[in-house]
Amino acid sequence: MRDAPKKQWRGRRPKRKNCAFCVDKVKQIDFKDSLRLRRFVTDRGKILPRRISGNCAKHQRLLAESIKRARFMALMPYTVNQEQNFVRF
Numbered sequence: 001m002r003d004a005p006k007k008q009w010r011g012r013r014p015k016r017k018n019c020a021f022c023v024d025k026v027k028q029i030d031f032k033d034s035l036r037l038r039r040f041v042t043d044r045g046k047i048l049p050r051r052i053s054g055n056c057a058k059h060q061r062l063l064a065e066s067i068k069r070a071r072f073m074a075l076m077p078y079t080v081n082q083e084q085n086f087v088r089f
């Protein structure tokens, strides 16, 4: 029997995180603020998805924009080499 009901509650309701930028009432995200942006990328330099960062759609969009801008300005890495990572931080 392969069609067992898949709707099993695993007991980990994702808590509704509120957006870190909405809390601070941030209207624009400064791409020069790489320390703040750094909290929203993985250790490999990837932008965190919204379901993890908990940002709202508006701020996630702004955030992604500023991270990309910061990358272009060489304030943030496009990718992080794991070995280099150890040296840098």
Ligand SMILES: [Zn+2]
Residues within 6 Å of the ligand: 019, 020, 021, 022, 023, 055, 056, 057, 058, 059, 060
């Ligand atoms: Zn927000």
